[in-house]
Amino acid sequence: MRFLTLALVAVACVAAPARSDELTGTLKKIKETGIITLGYRESSVPFSYLDDKQQPVGFALDICRKIVDAVKTELKLEKLDVKLNPVTSATRIPLLANGTVDLECGSTTNNLDRQKQVAYTNTHFLTATRLVTKKSANIKSLDDLKGKTIVSTAGTTNIKQMNELNTAKKLGMTILSGKDHAESFLMVETDRAVAFAMDDILLASLVASSKDPAAFEISKDALSPAEPYGIMLPKNDPAFKKVADEATAAFYKSDGPALFKKWFQQPIPPKGLNLNFALSPQLEKMLSSPKDSPDPAAY
């Protein structure tokens, strides 16, 4: 009996460090619980949103599911449960930091301030700030906005850029701040503001789902360099990031254009809208040579 106890202790001493060498952080947690949790947004069309059956779907979720498959293979699991957890722009970082969600699948800009809290896998989209206006307002360039009222969403990099442009070019615009994209767009619809400055892809989906899409136009000129969107994962977890990076890189190269077509150029749920968003050469390059850099100049 005593010998048996000693033997067990000895085995435990040898086995324990060996196991923790193999797996750390998120991968270890997933292996032990058999669950991976994806964070999703409720209305970031077409990246991450709820369809007519209240199920999260979207471009970013499809990518996340590929990462889940890679994690399952990496950990040699027979079964891996996927839990879905809604996040908002205010909760996504805390929920990732405290381990409630393992991957945030949405439309989060990859920048250096956020990298103090989280890490990003390969960029899945590039977006620039553009303006949406009513065609009847006849706004062709930034100069047409002199002295006018415009809107952007509170707390976005876009509103920051508009403030900078306003001061630098002495445009004398009044800049309102909307609570979320839907309310900012409503301010243009109800003529409280002549233009809404936002990420072009979000504007495309707002226009496509509006009552009268033909009444609006999105400016040709971009007001900012293209910013990268990335899927967030916990900071300081190189093993997990490696699995995610390899899975996304392989997926973007093989199926990236097809996936892009599915969400940006074909009817999507719930109402069968088609965003008709072109695959620019820049986006094509992003898919063929995947990167996780927060620097717009890298793309």
Added chain:
Amino acid sequence: MEDRKRRGHPMKYNWNWGVFWEASPEGTGTYGELLIAGLGWTIVTALCAWILALAIGTTVGVMRTLPSKWANILAACWVELFRNIPILVQLFVWFYVVPELLPKAWGTAIKQMPNAAFVTAVVGLGFATSARVAEQVRAGIQSLPAGQAMAASALGLTLPQAYRHVLLPRAFRVVLPPLTSEFLNLIKNTSVGLTIGLLELTARARSMQEYSAQVFEAFTAATLLYLLLNVVVVSAVRALERRVAIPGQVGT
């Protein structure tokens, strides 16, 4: 030990309490100044809305105790309308719906008013709170012994004089504590103004966490500022209660 480490997930959060002294990207100063500016809007909005709420609430509350049946019905409608609709919905209606219902020129004038969000928030919150103030005032008046009104009229006071010199001064003393709660609620309700673009304290905390990614610091600071503001209000009202107290009366 090993077991506990494995189950517990360490919080991966980079605390930075120095963030309040860092420059905010809006270019108007530090993050701390951003929040203080928000606190300023919260205070101004709450005070303006409170003045409106007290003025309308007192009138409507008095109407509910008048002998006139029509005054009663009108006042009851006001109260039920404004206290039974969520404040979020009321602000949305004032901001987005009402200007569309008005003649086009008026609607456009309202929409292009400078500080439209502030004015709308004051009106919306003031009206919503007035319904609650009216109920407090009515309760205060009805809590007084019936003999008070009779004595006033026996002294030869007209009805307005009886309210002005006898009923209201006593009723307000009775309802001062619940009115304080209403004011504290109003201060917190100003945060609903962010839905129509009012850049008050909560809106600034949300902006700050979006820019800096320091979520917990931003909301902790906002929480402490609300707490501080409410403590100041409570202390001020306590002092007021002591000053206006009539020795030996209820509610003192």
